[in-house]
Amino acid sequence: MRRRDLIKLIAISAAAWPLAARAQQTDRVYRIGLLRIGPPPPSFIEPLRHALSELGHVEGKSFVFDLGIAADVEQLPNLAAELIHRKVDVILASGTPAVLPARNATSTVPVVFVAAIDPVETGVITSLARPGGNVTGLTAVFADLVGKRLEILKEMLPTLTRVALLSRPANPGHVQYVQQAQMAARSLRVELQVMSANSPDEFESAFSGAQGVGAVIQIDDAMFTSHRQMLVDLATQHRIPGAYGLREFVDIGGFLAVGPSYSDLYRRSATYLDKIHKGAKPADLPVEQANKFEMIVNLKTAKVLGLTISPSLVARADEVIE
Numbered sequence: 001m002r003r004r005d006l007i008k009l010i011a012i013s014a015a016a017w018p019l020a021a022r023a024q025q026t027d028r029v030y031r032i033g034l035l036r037i038g039p040p041p042p043s044f045i046e047p048l049r050h051a052l053s054e055l056g057h058v059e060g061k062s063f064v065f066d067l068g069i070a071a072d073v074e075q076l077p078n079l080a081a082e083l084i085h086r087k088v089d090v091i092l093a094s095g096t097p098a099v100l101p102a103r104n105a106t107s108t109v110p111v112v113f114v115a116a117i118d119p120v121e122t123g124v125i126t127s128l129a130r131p132g133g134n135v136t137g138l139t140a141v142f143a144d145l146v147g148k149r150l151e152i153l154k155e156m157l158p159t160l161t162r163v164a165l166l167s168r169p170a171n172p173g174h175v176q177y178v179q180q181a182q183m184a185a186r187s188l189r190v191e192l193q194v195m196s197a198n199s200p201d202e203f204e205s206a207f208s209g210a211q212g213v214g215a216v217i218q219i220d221d222a223m224f225t226s227h228r229q230m231l232v233d234l235a236t237q238h239r240i241p242g243a244y245g246l247r248e249f250v251d252i253g254g255f256l257a258v259g260p261s262y263s264d265l266y267r268r269s270a271t272y273l274d275k276i277h278k279g280a281k282p283a284d285l286p287v288e289q290a291n292k293f294e295m296i297v298n299l300k301t302a303k304v305l306g307l308t309i310s311p312s313l314v315a316r317a318d319e320v321i322e
Contacts, residue, residue, distance in 0.1 A: 095222020
């Protein structure tokens, strides 16, 4: 798919996505500005909606989502500024690339993030316990998980000798992800190749340049999540088993997912939105970390790729797609 066609598709999806009716808002409606790349997967947004409902919020009556859906990273700063101009009550920064643009757009409007980012290391907050300023949220920063993905891949594919790491150099955690992957590769006696892609236009060349690799592991990044079908299709075309951080990749044909449950993180973000709506200050709400992890294996994809997985390893998975 051409980039311009993809951007057009995202724009159409965002316009049709049944999250918000800005034109029907009143001053009494709690306006949640949603900033991210691409429409969020249903497994993200539905737990959030359900949790808000359980807390007594009625979508369309007591709250609405005001969309700031970007086609690429470059659009995020302008969309963040636009959400502030629309006078949203809070910004939900969904995914790592959205965090810094949201923080940079305002020092007064509360920002709640759900992202794989180290908020202290990147200067987003002062500390996890006392964020300070107007930003707080939930982090899933576990750079060592790329090493865990490689470790599990090596167990599943004992003959694996060369693996690629797909990363986005502009991601704030890129260097840390690469370092963790290199440490794991040395420990497992596996050669590591770093595949870099800062935009979907670079996906195909990244895979084409990964000659001779037996598998690919991927960092957690909202841009990758937004374009996950392209990445899974490329891995299948090149007959490379992929290990991802989100189950959403495995649901659409990816081989393996090892990482935090983002469904759980988005569900928990409703508590932040609720407390801020009731008058709490982000500075007083400690940043929380992921505490629920999952391993998902797609045996259908394994069969397509000609892989035989040990039953004992399959038994360790939290979920198996057959």
